[in-house]
Amino acid sequence: MLLEVKDLYVAIDGKTILKGLNLQIKKGEVHAIMGPNGSGKSTLAKVLAGHPSYEVKKGEILFEGNDLLELEPDERAREGVFMAFQYPVEVPGVSNAQFLRLAYNEKMKHSGGEELDPLEFDDLLREKAKIVEMDPQFFKRSVNEGFSGGEKKRNEILQMAVLDPKLAVLDETDSGLDIDALRIVSEGVNKLKSEENGVVLVTHYQRLLNYIVPDFVHVLADGKIVKEGGKELALELEEKGYDWVKAAGN
Amino acid sequence: MTVKAKLATGYIKEFARSIEASAQQDWLKDLRRKAFEYFTETGFPTSRDEDWKYTDVKEVAGGQWSVANHANAISESAGNAVNKIVFVDGIYSEDASSLGELPEGVVVSKFAESGDNEVFQENLSKIVEPEFSGFSALNTAFIDQGLFIHVPKNTKIDEPIHVVMVSTGEFTAFPRLLYVGEEGSEAEVLEVFTREFEGPYLTNAVSEVKLEKNAKLIHTRVQRESHAAFHIGVTKAVLSRDSVYDGTNLNLGGKLARHDANLEFTEENGEAWVDGLYLIEDGQHTDTHSRIDHKVKNCLSHQNYKGILDGKSRAVFNGKVYVHENASGTDAEQSNKNLLLSNDARVDTKPQLEIFNDDVKCAHGATVGQLEGEELFYLLTRGLNQDLARNLLTYGFAEEIINKITVPSIKKDLDEAVLNRLHAKL
Numbered sequence: 001m002l003l004e005v006k007d008l009y010v011a012i013d014g015k016t017i018l019k020g021l022n023l024q025i026k027k028g029e030v031h032a033i034m035g036p037n038g039s040g041k042s043t044l045a046k047v048l049a050g051h052p053s054y055e056v057k058k059g060e061i062l063f064e065g066n067d068l069l070e071l072e073p074d075e076r077a078r079e080g081v082f083m084a085f086q087y088p089v090e091v092p093g094v095s096n097a098q099f100l101r102l103a104y105n106e107k108m109k110h111s112g113g114e115e116l117d118p119l120e121f122d123d124l125l126r127e128k129a130k131i132v133e134m135d136p137q138f139f140k141r142s143v144n145e146g147f148s149g150g151e152k153k154r155n156e157i158l159q160m161a162v163l164d165p166k167l168a169v170l171d172e173t174d175s176g177l178d179i180d181a182l183r184i185v186s187e188g189v190n191k192l193k194s195e196e197n198g199v200v201l202v203t204h205y206q207r208l209l210n211y212i213v214p215d216f217v218h219v220l221a222d223g224k225i226v227k228e229g230g231k232e233l234a235l236e237l238e239e240k241g242y243d244w245v246k247a248a249g250n
Numbered sequence: 251m252t253v254k255a256k257l258a259t260g261y262i263k264e265f266a267r268s269i270e271a272s273a274q275q276d277w278l279k280d281l282r283r284k285a286f287e288y289f290t291e292t293g294f295p296t297s298r299d300e301d302w303k304y305t306d307v308k309e310v311a312g313g314q315w316s317v318a319n320h321a322n323a324i325s326e327s328a329g330n331a332v333n334k335i336v337f338v339d340g341i342y343s344e345d346a347s348s349l350g351e352l353p354e355g356v357v358v359s360k361f362a363e364s365g366d367n368e369v370f371q372e373n374l375s376k377i378v379e380p381e382f383s384g385f386s387a388l389n390t391a392f393i394d395q396g397l398f399i400h401v402p403k404n405t406k407i408d409e410p411i412h413v414v415m416v417s418t419g420e421f422t423a424f425p426r427l428l429y430v431g432e433e434g435s436e437a438e439v440l441e442v443f444t445r446e447f448e449g450p451y452l453t454n455a456v457s458e459v460k461l462e463k464n465a466k467l468i469h470t471r472v473q474r475e476s477h478a479a480f481h482i483g484v485t486k487a488v489l490s491r492d493s494v495y496d497g498t499n500l501n502l503g504g505k506l507a508r509h510d511a512n513l514e515f516t517e518e519n520g521e522a523w524v525d526g527l528y529l530i531e532d533g534q535h536t537d538t539h540s541r542i543d544h545k546v547k548n549c550l551s552h553q554n555y556k557g558i559l560d561g562k563s564r565a566v567f568n569g570k571v572y573v574h575e576n577a578s579g580t581d582a583e584q585s586n587k588n589l590l591l592s593n594d595a596r597v598d599t600k601p602q603l604e605i606f607n608d609d610v611k612c613a614h615g616a617t618v619g620q621l622e623g624e625e626l627f628y629l630l631t632r633g634l635n636q637d638l639a640r641n642l643l644t645y646g647f648a649e650e651i652i653n654k655i656t657v658p659s660i661k662k663d664l665d666e667a668v669l670n671r672l673h674a675k676l
Contacts, residue, residue: 049631077633089628093646093653102642102676103632110633142646159632 001065002027002198003048003167008059010040010047016057017043019223025167028195032209032234033202035220036242041202042086044220045171048200049083050076063167077103078110080166084156084173091143096155097125099143100162107163128161132188150181157188168192169200174208186211206238219245260314262290265391268317272394275365278374285380285390294384301383304566304598305508305537310480315422315452317392321345322418324446329659332409333358335397338416339451340423342395346414353405361396361426369430370398377428377458378486382510385482389424389456396426401435401465410438410468410657415453417445417479427457431465431493438468440657443475443483443503450478450505459487459495463517466494470655472664475503477534484510489549491517498654499526501536502667508537515549515577525554527651529671532561540569544610548579556651557588558644559595560671567599571614575606584614589621589647641674 003025010018017040025031035041047054048061050073061068068076091099097118104124105115116124126136132154144152153173160168170189174182189212193199201212209217209231217234219227219242227233227245237245265286269279294311295302318339324346335358336346342360349358357367364370380390397413415425429439443453453475461467467487475481481504487495499511511524528536542551557565567586588597599616621640629639648668655661669676 051627072636073627073630074633074635074639077631083631085628085631089624091625091628091643091646093649094642098676099629099632099642102638103634106633106635106638163633 001025002063004062005044006060006062008047008061009057010043011055011057012043012053017223018047020059021220021224023218023225025198025200027166027198029216030193030199030201030212030214032214032217033200033220034204034206034217034234034237036246037204039220040223041204041220042171045083045169045200045202048076048081048167048169049073074106077163078107082160082163082165082168084153084160084168084170086172086175088144088152088156090145092145094143095140096143097122097139100125100159103159104162125162129158131161131191132157133184134158149176150178150185153177153181153185154188157185157192161188161192165197167198167200169202171202172204173201174203174205182208183211206234209234221246261388261391264317268392268394273362274394277371278365278393281375281380282391282393285375285387288380289384289387289391292384292387301539301568304564305506305535307482307506307508310452310482310506313422313450313452313480315420318419318421318423324416324418331412331657331659334412334414336414336416337395337423337425339418339421340395340415340425350409352407355402355405356407357398357400358411359398361393361398364398367398367400369400370428373430373458373460374428375458377460377488378456378484382484385454386456386484389426389454392424393426394424396428399427399429399437399439401431401437403432404434405432406436407438410440413439413441415441415443415455417451417453417475418447420449420451422452422454425453425455429457429459429467429469431459431461431467433463433465435462436466438470438656440470440472440660442472442660443481444472445474445476445479445503448476448478450480451476452480453482455481455483457483457485459485461487461493461495462490464492465490467496468656469495469497470657470660471497471499471509472660473499473501473503473507473509474667475507477503478505480504481507481509483508484512486510486512486514487522488514488516489520489522492519494520495522496654497522497524498651499524499538500651500664501526501528501538502530504534504536506535508539511538511540512542513551514543515546515551518546518548521550523552523554525552525651525654527555527648528557528565529648529668530559530563530565531671532563534563535565537566538568539566542569542571542582544571544573544577544580544582546577549577550581551583553584554651555586556647557586557597558591558648558671559588559597560591562592562594564596565598567597567616568602569600569614570602570604571612573603573605573607573610573612578607578609580607580610580612582610582612586616587647588616588618589644590618591620591644638674638676641672642676644672645669645674645676
């Protein structure tokens with residue numbers, strides 16, 4: 001099992017958001033977490049990444065059988081957990097290439113792989129950038145600074161491509177994307193998913209799932225999974241709206 | 251004996267000797283005498299002066315340093331810059347200086363050879379007046395060595411001019427620069443204050459810049475004095491119609507450093523950047539005062555000053571933007587962000603806008619803080635450990651200013667200085 005979430009309760013600012021969430025993900029699987037606003041979708045993504053503002057009240061998260069909650073965010077990343085941010089952060093003054101090389105080398109150091117110097121890394125980055133059709137001009141620019149919404153999301157997937165995670169959690173990666181950017185980002189993810197990794201798509205809308213087809217769909221309402229099914233569940237949701245499952249959950 | 255008079259005694263002897271030995275034109279000697287007279291009347295500023303409230307110059311005023319009489323040999327400065335003029339302890343060094351081929355009519359000359367030049371006569375000491383402070387009066391009184399750059403109409407200098415001031419011992423130096431860019435001229439000037447000596451000394455510098463119609467100047471000032479040294483400097487630029495001034499001031503050195511970065515728009519449609527970075531550590535005090543005067547319509551000013559403080563250090567930023575009554579259409583923005591890497595560091599920041607016209611667009615702000623929050627989390631989620639993530643963010647904070655520098659060798663030096671300061675390798 002790649003990821004096991006067991007009876008998870010999570011609070012932020014004293015307010016409990018996740019209330020007994022269970023989830024199991026195996027390698028090679030794509031899971032979609034859907035749900036209305038405020039249902040706890042993004043909370044789940046942030047807890048997996050280790051955001052310090054979220055407090056786990058109860059339950060556990062196992063990553064490849066080990067306690068994920070014991071690890072700091074950077075340790076989780078080096079172990080192979082990746083979250084693509086809904087709102088990628090701008091880092092002025094730090095170039096994309098410099099940032100990505102540091103991240104890549106930290107991971108290599110951890111896994112005993114070969115660290116790359118700037119020239120070697122540039123070659124690797126050029127290869128990876130093709131996955132999200134990104135112009136090498138972006139390498140020199142400060143991380144996300146002045147990027148459009150679509151460029152920021154593509155940059156997240158580029159980071160995923162470079163870091164090659166075992167588990168990728170994509171938090172509302174489709175939000176704010178026009179149709180072309182959505183296609184590019186989705187194709188990027190499709191190229192990166194494999195039998196060796198798992199992908200979690202956190203999304204409000206079904207349209208992303210036209211491009212990245214999930215093996216499982218989980219519907220979250222009020223901090224719990226209230227319905228689960230295959231890809232057809234997303235279509236049903238699109239048609240009937242969330243009230244239908246909310247009612248089912250009650 | 252009053253404190254003022256006592257403080258001045260050392261300088262009285264030095265001044266008498268200096269003016270005696272001088273072969274300067276009478277007008278210049280007169281200017282110097284008047285300035286010295288003003289200095290002896292006013293003395294050095296004290297913390298009772300509003301503009302010097304947080305910076306006590308007692309130690310500077312009480313120091314006894316002599317004026318050097320020859321240029322010591324130095325190891326290496328300004329690398330292989332095509333145009334470099336080097337002053338050692340305030341004295342022009344023939345050996346270390348060299349100029350590439352300059353366009354016709356361009357004047358780059360030591361003050362000793364400039365006395366009869368009309369443009370020099372018209373402008374010297376008119377932009378920064380001796381009365382600006384006791385220090386500028388003293389600098390004017392000791393005008394001897396110095397550099398005059400005059401770029402004639404529609405002339406562009408391709409290679410930057412590096413003006414390098416190197417300190418090698420316990421002296422007081424009075425560097426002075428006068429730059430006059432005529433209509434349509436373009437140039438880049440770098441002033442670098444550096445040292446081959448780690449002890450105490452005093453640099454008292456004045457730079458005057460005049461840009462005529464549609465002239466452009468990139469002006470970078472790098473202050474890397476010894477951490478036992480004192481550095482007091484004034485830069486002022488005066489801009490005519492359609493002219494552009496891009497100034498960047500990097501303050502890394504000095505036990506006590508003060509820089510006044512001033513600018514005045516005297517005709518419409520000028521645009522200016524007066525940016526800077528101060529990066530200091532334990533035992534350093536740095537003070538930036540800036541005054542930008544929008545005296546006329548439709549000018550744009552941008553000011554982005556950043557500070558990084560470590561150990562027990564202290565910074566002062568006081569930035570005034572005056573929008574005068576006639577200055578409608580002014581667009582002015584000012585920002586001063588500070589990053590404190592230690593609990594013992596302290597910043598006093600005071601961005602000030604004084605607006606006397608309604609038809610303007612102005613914004614200003616200041617922050618003082620530590621690294622935290624979403625930026626840090628973002629880097630951690632990419633596998634960077636805490637130290638590395640913090641160092642990278644701090645480096646990025648500084649790079650926003652350092653990236654403005656177009657001369658690769660200078661940029662590289664500064665990158666390294668930032669990383670050394672962070673004890674980091676990126």
